[in-house]
Amino acid sequence: MKNMFKLAFKSIKYRKATLVLSIISISMSVLLLLGIERIRSRVHDSFTSTISGTDLIVGARSGNISILLSNIFHIGYPNQNVSWETYKTISSKEQVQWSIPLSLGDSHKGYSVVGTTDDFFAHYEYGNELNLKSASGEACVHGMHCVLGASVAIDLGYKIGDELVVTHGMGHEDFIKHEDEPFILGGILKPTGTPVDQSIFVSIYAMDAIHSHFYGQDSQSYDVLAGISHNHIEAADHHDHDHHDHEAEHAKSPESVSGFLLGLKNPSDVLNVHRAINEYKPEPLTAILPAVTLIDLWQIVRPIETTLIVISFLVLIVALGGILTNLISTLSERRREMAILRSVGAKPKHVFGLIMLESFAIILAGILFGVAILYLVLYLSKPIIAEKLGLIIQLGWFSTDELLSLATIFLLGGLTGIIPSYQCYKNSLTDGLMINK
Amino acid sequence: MDAIKIKKLSFQWKGQNKALLENIDISIAKGEHVFIQGKSGSGKSSLLSLLVGINLPQTGSIEVLGSQLNKLSAAERDEFRANHIGYIFQMFNLVPYLSVLDNVLLSCTFSKVRRDKILRSGKQPVEEAQRLLAELGLTGDEILHKMVTELSVGQQQRVAACRALIGSPEILIADEPTSSLDEDAQKSFISLISKECSLYGVTLIFVSHDTRYKQYFDRTFELKEGQLVLENEPQNKVSV
Numbered sequence: 001m002k003n004m005f006k007l008a009f010k011s012i013k014y015r016k017a018t019l020v021l022s023i024i025s026i027s028m029s030v031l032l033l034l035g036i037e038r039i040r041s042r043v044h045d046s047f048t049s050t051i052s053g054t055d056l057i058v059g060a061r062s063g064n065i066s067i068l069l070s071n072i073f074h075i076g077y078p079n080q081n082v083s084w085e086t087y088k089t090i091s092s093k094e095q096v097q098w099s100i101p102l103s104l105g106d107s108h109k110g111y112s113v114v115g116t117t118d119d120f121f122a123h124y125e126y127g128n129e130l131n132l133k134s135a136s137g138e139a140c141v142h143g144m145h146c147v148l149g150a151s152v153a154i155d156l157g158y159k160i161g162d163e164l165v166v167t168h169g170m171g172h173e174d175f176i177k178h179e180d181e182p183f184i185l186g187g188i189l190k191p192t193g194t195p196v197d198q199s200i201f202v203s204i205y206a207m208d209a210i211h212s213h214f215y216g217q218d219s220q221s222y223d224v225l226a227g228i229s230h231n232h233i234e235a236a237d238h239h240d241h242d243h244h245d246h247e248a249e250h251a252k253s254p255e256s257v258s259g260f261l262l263g264l265k266n267p268s269d270v271l272n273v274h275r276a277i278n279e280y281k282p283e284p285l286t287a288i289l290p291a292v293t294l295i296d297l298w299q300i301v302r303p304i305e306t307t308l309i310v311i312s313f314l315v316l317i318v319a320l321g322g323i324l325t326n327l328i329s330t331l332s333e334r335r336r337e338m339a340i341l342r343s344v345g346a347k348p349k350h351v352f353g354l355i356m357l358e359s360f361a362i363i364l365a366g367i368l369f370g371v372a373i374l375y376l377v378l379y380l381s382k383p384i385i386a387e388k389l390g391l392i393i394q395l396g397w398f399s400t401d402e403l404l405s406l407a408t409i410f411l412l413g414g415l416t417g418i419i420p421s422y423q424c425y426k427n428s429l430t431d432g433l434m435i436n437k
Numbered sequence: 438m439d440a441i442k443i444k445k446l447s448f449q450w451k452g453q454n455k456a457l458l459e460n461i462d463i464s465i466a467k468g469e470h471v472f473i474q475g476k477s478g479s480g481k482s483s484l485l486s487l488l489v490g491i492n493l494p495q496t497g498s499i500e501v502l503g504s505q506l507n508k509l510s511a512a513e514r515d516e517f518r519a520n521h522i523g524y525i526f527q528m529f530n531l532v533p534y535l536s537v538l539d540n541v542l543l544s545c546t547f548s549k550v551r552r553d554k555i556l557r558s559g560k561q562p563v564e565e566a567q568r569l570l571a572e573l574g575l576t577g578d579e580i581l582h583k584m585v586t587e588l589s590v591g592q593q594q595r596v597a598a599c600r601a602l603i604g605s606p607e608i609l610i611a612d613e614p615t616s617s618l619d620e621d622a623q624k625s626f627i628s629l630i631s632k633e634c635s636l637y638g639v640t641l642i643f644v645s646h647d648t649r650y651k652q653y654f655d656r657t658f659e660l661k662e663g664q665l666v667l668e669n670e671p672q673n674k675v676s677v
């Protein structure tokens with residue numbers, strides 16, 4: 001057996017020029033297969049872990065997916081709001097530990113502006129129980145301060161202290177601007193790989209005040225704003241983290257919210273609270289369990305995922321066809337060599353084994369090379385992908401799925417050697433000895 | 438005892454409508470040097486393939502070193518051949534990716550009988566390979582570890598002869614081994630292998646379409662129209 005390995009090794013070395021091509025084509029398909037798999041599973045993970053610490057998302061009665069899309073992904077706009085009273089009533093239930101109100105519908109240069117409270121930064125979790133962290137400045141939305149997601153800050157090139165004007169609606173410049181009431185950039189968040197990166201956060205009170213002022217519903221709007229600013233200074237002096245309650249006391253409460261997130265004291269209450277909200281009498285509401293609805297949402301993009309996997313397997317089949325033709329084409333050159341081996345006593349099983357060993361060695365080299373390139377590419381492109389796609393690709397060890405597809409490639413690739421091995425086994429002696437050229 | 442005894446042998450390739458070899462009878466004694474001559478296509482290589490048990494005749498029997506080849510299974514014939522018969526081809530005799538030494542040692546790699554014969558004489562296969570190569574004029578580490586593709590054709594044929602001879606097979610078969618050599622090299626190659634065969638009592642069967650060297654052999658046959666015809670039995674073999 002040791003001799004067989006030595007022979008196979010030397011034979012491969014001798015034929016390296018042509019084999020390198022096989023190895024490269026295999027490693028490219030391994031690269032593609034694993035790369036697609038990595039990105040796919042990363043997209044899947046980052047998608048399903050967009051929001052993790054939240055037990056329920058509540059909005060006015062509508063479909064589960066539309067509540068998730070509008071509140072978390074800022075896609076679409078809820079056509080009904082939830083009244084502030086309802087929000088207050090539900091968030092003061094005894095099972096509720098925390099609540100985050102969300103007010104949507106404004107934008108800044110195409111990025112959605114989310115009105116919320118500082119509770120957002122305290123309680124929102126994504127991924128594996130990760131909290132939002134500020135990369136610079138402070139993650140709080142007091143008064144006219146706003147906080148930017150990582151991608152927004154990079155794309156728009158803003159610095160702490162810059163002023164932002166919010167537009168009503170989702171247009172770029174076309175809609176009505178609230179120009180006389182700019183926000184001041186107070187903090188920038190670290191990248192999360194979630195829609196948070198694409199959002200701008202402002203105080204829900206300030207947002208409401210601007211709207212009221214703009215629509216002339218409240219003649220005292222300027223006073224209200226002054227009240228908020230004043231309150232902010234006060235709160236900052238106290239370093240009081242519950243200060244939004246103070247704010248709420250001093251400032252006028254918004255009339256309604258687009259939706260709100262709830263965290264419960266005891267996770268086992270989820271179903272009870274869920275039912276209670278859905279049956280809430282004063283106002284028709286829908287509460288969703290984010291993890292469940294995220295999976296429903298992911299099912300919608302399943303066909304794309306499947307297509308990607310099919311494409312990468314087709315690529316693999318082409319590469320395997322490549323090794324097969326390579327082995328078969330070198331076979332005719334090798335008939336004489338095999339005949340020599342047979343004439344010195346190599347048995348058919350040796351000839352068979354030699355070619356099988358070679359095909360397995362080639363596929364193994366291809367896989368190792370492909371994996372090495374994959375890691376290199378991932379390592380080099382990590383910052384770019386994180387920045388452009390908001391995906392944080394881990395360089396970690398293989399998943400079970402990946403190991404399984406690598407094992408499949410290894411087996412299928414090695415087994416392509418059976419065809420040429422069998423031919424050689426059948427032909428080697430008679431053919432080889434009778435070739436007189 | 439005869440090394441090879443062929444009785445009433447007839448052979449026809451599959452798909453051919455005419456027998457290539459008909460009713461051949463020949464006995465070759467142990468240690469005898471036989472020259473078989475014949476035009477290209479006359480069936481010399483086919484006859485050799487029968488002698489070494491690659492193919493089996495339709496009728497007749499072949500006995501080699503006391504074994505009836507047609508009574509052995511294919512695997513047994515493979516093993517028998519590896520253990521007892523050395524084979525030199527016309528060209529491309531060597532495995533291109535192995536060194537000179539490794540090519541010679543190949544015979545011992547696959548045949549335990551040959552390896553054991555060397556070990557029993559108190560030597561390692563490597564030493565025996567070096568000795569044989571030196572006898573055929575290939576000495577020095579430099580040449581021993583060269584890739585065979587860097588050798589001249591004449592040197593390659595000598596390496597092939599060493600590989601056929603290592604581990605003392607009883608029979609050496611050479612199928613037109615000199616036709617790719619120039620005249621001087623042909624002559625020295627033939628004299629080298631017949632000297633080696635005499636030295637170890639090896640039965641030599643040498644096949645060629647070139648009749649010039651038949652005086653170096655005990656007997657010469659010509660293969661013609663499926664028959665093996667005895668040409669000459671020189672009273673005095675020219676000593677080499």
Ligand SMILES: Nc1ncnc2c1ncn2[C@@H]1O[C@H](COP(=O)(O)OP(=O)(O)O)[C@@H](O)[C@H]1O
Pocket residue numbers: 430431434436450451453457475476477478479480481482483484
């Ligand atoms: N593997 C084979 N299958 C069928 N016919 C063969 C095969 N090898 C040789 N022959 C036929 O046998 C005849 C003799 O060939 P060969 O024994 O090689 O002659 P020589 O060695 O004397 O030149 C040729 O005419 C060839 O057609």
Ligand SMILES: [Mg+2]
Pocket residue numbers: 436481482483612
């Ligand atoms: Mg021939």
